[in-house]
Amino acid sequence: MNAGAAIAWGLRRDLALAMRSRAEVAIVLAFFLLVxxxxxxxxxxxxxxxxxxxxxxxxxxxxxxxxLGLPRLFAGDHADGSLEQLALADAPLPALVAGKVLAHWVxxxxxxxxxxxxxxxxFGLEPAAIGIxxxxxxxxxxxxxxxxxxxxxxxxxxxxxxxxxxxxxLPLAVPVLVFGAGAVESSRAGLGAQAHLSLLxxxxxxxxxxxxFVTALAVRISFE
Amino acid sequence: MSDxxxxxxxxxxxxxxxxxxxxxxxxxxxxxxxxxxxxxxxPNGCGKSTLLRALAGLVRPxxxxxxWRGEPVSQARxxxxxxxxxxxxxxxxxxxxxxxxxxxxxxxxxxEPAGPARLGELLAQVGLERQARLAYQRLSAGQRxxxxxxxxxxxxxxxxxxxxxxTALDAAGQALFGEILDRHLGDGGxxxxxxxxxxxxxxxxxxxxxxxxxxA
Numbered sequence: 254m255n256a257g258a259a260i261a262w263g264l265r266r267d268l269a270l271a272m273r274s275r276a277e278v279a280i281v282l283a284f285f286l287l288v289x290x291x292x293x294x295x296x297x298x299x300x301x302x303x304x305x306x307x308x309x310x311x312x313x314x315x316x317x318x319x320x321l322g323l324p325r326l327f328a329g330d331h332a333d334g335s336l337e338q339l340a341l342a343d344a345p346l347p348a349l350v351a352g353k354v355l356a357h358w359v360x361x362x363x364x365x366x367x368x369x370x371x372x373x374x375x376f377g378l379e380p381a382a383i384g385i386x387x388x389x390x391x392x393x394x395x396x397x398x399x400x401x402x403x404x405x406x407x408x409x410x411x412x413x414x415x416x417x418x419x420x421x422x423l424p425l426a427v428p429v430l431v432f433g434a435g436a437v438e439s440s441r442a443g444l445g446a447q448a449h450l451s452l453l454x455x456x457x458x459x460x461x462x463x464x465x466f467v468t469a470l471a472v473r474i475s476f477e
Numbered sequence: 478m479s480d481x482x483x484x485x486x487x488x489x490x491x492x493x494x495x496x497x498x499x500x501x502x503x504x505x506x507x508x509x510x511x512x513x514x515x516x517x518x519x520p521n522g523c524g525k526s527t528l529l530r531a532l533a534g535l536v537r538p539x540x541x542x543x544x545w546r547g548e549p550v551s552q553a554r555x556x557x558x559x560x561x562x563x564x565x566x567x568x569x570x571x572x573x574x575x576x577x578x579x580x581x582x583x584x585x586x587x588x589e590p591a592g593p594a595r596l597g598e599l600l601a602q603v604g605l606e607r608q609a610r611l612a613y614q615r616l617s618a619g620q621r622x623x624x625x626x627x628x629x630x631x632x633x634x635x636x637x638x639x640x641x642x643x644t645a646l647d648a649a650g651q652a653l654f655g656e657i658l659d660r661h662l663g664d665g666g667x668x669x670x671x672x673x674x675x676x677x678x679x680x681x682x683x684x685x686x687x688x689x690x691x692x693a
Contacts, residue, residue, distance in 0.1 A: 254588055266582050273573040334567025341533055342586050343559035476535040 254344035262344070263352020264359075271360040277325060281361045282368060285318040289372040300377050307376035308386055308437035312430050314372070315365050315390060316397060320422060322361040323401040324415045326353065331409045331475065340473060347465035350472065354402045354464065362394035378437075385440045385450075389433040392453040399464030400425050406471035429456060483546045485560070485635045485667060486510050487532075492541030494527045500539070501527055502687050511635075514658065514668040514680060519687035525671035526566065528687065529638045532669065533563045545636075562587070562634040564625055566641060572614035576605055576624055579613050589631045599627040603653065618645035626650075629657055637661065637668040643676060652677050 254262070271278055292310050293303055330336040330353075339349050369390050373383035404422040408414040436449035486508065493503035501524030509515060517525050530536040532543060534550060534557065543550045550557040570579040577596045584591035600606050603623040608616060616624065622645050629637060637658075643651045655677035658668060662680045670676060 254586075262582075262585060269578075270571060270573065329571075332567075333571065334565055334569040335571065337535060337563070337565055337567065338569040338583065338586060340535065341558050341561065341563050343555065343588060344586070345555075476530070477537060 254342070256345050256348040259342075259344040259348035260352040260355065263339075263349045264356045265352075267353050267356030268359065271356065274325075277322070278360050278364075281318050281322045282364050284321055285314050285365055285368060286371070288314040288317065289375060293375065303376045304378055304382075307373060307378050308382070308389075309434040310376070311369055311372045311386055312389075312393075312434045315369070315394065316423070316426055316430060318365060319362060319394060319397045319401060320419055322357065323405045323418055323422070326357050326402060326405045327409055327472065328405070328414065336409075336472060337476065340476065346469040346472065350402070350406075350468045351461075351465040354398055354468070357402070358395055358398040362398050365394060366390045382437050382441055385437045385446045388446075388450060389436045389453060392450065392457050393429045393433045396429050396453070396456045396460045397426055399460035399468070400429075402464060402468045403471055406468050406475060409472070409475035429453070432456075484511060485665070486544075486546060487636060487667060488542075488544040488547075489532070490542045490544075492528070492531065492543065493539040494524055494531050494536065495539050496524070496527065503540070505541070505685075505687075507683070507685060509636075509667050509669070509683070511665040511667065512662050512680065514662055514670065514678070514682055515685050516676065516682035517669060517671040517685050517687070518673070523687040525687060526640050529563070529640050529669065529671055530565065533561060533638055534558070535563075559588075560634060561636045561638055562629060562632045563638045564629070564640060564642065568613075568621055568625060570613045570621070570624065573612060575610045575612055576600065576616060576620075577609040580624060580627055583628050584631055587628070587632060587634070589633065595631075599631055600624075602630055603627045604649075619647055619650055622646050623650055623653075626654060626657055629661070635666055637666065637670075639668065639670045641672055642670055643672065643674050655679070 289310055296302065327336060340346055342349065366387060369387050370383050373386055378386065401422050404418045408418045408421065411417055432449045432452050436446040439449060440446035488508045490506045492505040494501045505528065507515065517528065519525055527536060531538045534554065545557055545560055569583065577600060580599065581591045581596055597606065597609065600609050603626045605620060605623055605627065608620060643654050646654060658678050659680055661668065
């Protein structure tokens with residue numbers, strides 16, 4: 254099987270699996286909406302304050318929500334032996350892994366991007382800022398998916414894997430958070446968001462180029 | 478040199494594997510040619526599964542060489558993976574998918590045709606035609622094994638590495654496994670089966686017993 258067919262196999266199989274466990278996917282989205290709705294309730298309902306902190310909150314909520322779905326990326330396949338079959342397949346493992354991560358992003362990352370305007374409206378963000386927020390999430394969630402995939406593969410077979418995964422991935426996600434939330438801030442300050450978006454885009458490209466190989470390596474290590 | 482000039486042959490020399498800091502076995506060596514199969518025996522914990530996993534390339538052996546068609550497998554991983562069908566003690570099936578669907582994804586991964594007619598034919602051969610749409614988690618242990626057999630029936634890989642292939646199978650299921658393995662060997666295939674049970678296979682087996690106590 255060539256790389257393209259392998260990516261398609263991973264993508265279609267994992268999307269088929271996600272369709273069977275829609276509840277797990279829905280939990281991620283419900284979590285995102287719940288967390289973003291908690292802040293206006295907990296803080297004073299001052300529109301100026303809320304719209305100022307909105308990008309940061311939306312980004313932290315997206316980060317935590319994407320963390321929530323990560324353990325199911327490889328752990329299930331590891332437990333039932335599918336991951337062995339992937340590693341022994343007559344196909345490049347990085348490509349199979351890329352298909353799986355792509356499916357994971359389509360199932361949990363893309364809906365976050367689409368839900369972000371809803372969160373923005375709750376906080377009274379102006380339409381232009383909502384546009385920037387959506388753009389940063391669209392560029393940033395693939396980076397989060399790849400960082401998470403590497404962490405998920407590295408923590409396979411360890412006890413307390415989910416907690417360890419959070420400790421491993423959250424510090425690495427700091428730059429994504431800074432540039433993601435910073436883009437909205439700087440565009441509202443009149444500085445333009447281009448620099449932040451470029452950096453996020455560079456991060457997305459880097460993670461897509463190196464992520465598959467690093468993740469595949471981590472998967473192979475998990476069998477030892 | 479074309480593919481047809483080189484015979485399918487597995488040569489293992491002086492293989493040693495460890496579990497943690499203990500050496501499970503060492504000095505394992507054999508040569509396996511077309512139509513031959515190895516019945517791998519030994520007490521629990523002697524390293525049968527580890528040997529299969531090391532051969533497949535999931536576990537790195539401590540020492541020794543594994544050659545397929547004269548070529549070290551670690552240097553030609555893709556060609557090696559295209560030559561083996563590995564079935565460990567984990568089924569590699571998803572609980573939420575149906576029997577036919579599980580088989581379909583596995584066959585697509587193996588690069589075998591997996592149209593609805595072919596799937597139905599394969600399931601009928603292993604006696605699962607009525608369970609095609611049943612979720613994997615609702616199949617009995619023996620039916621799960623039979624689904625694994627369906628993959629082998631479809632497989633055109635020359636070397637099968639099987640870990641306890643007949644556990645949980647009823648008498649008819651074990652006989653079915655014997656037929657499938659005999660057909661594979663008759664076609665010039667090779668196989669290594671780790672098992673505690675007597676397998677109803679007509680082709681004579683090369684017996685390989687792994688040592689009892691693990692040595693330090």
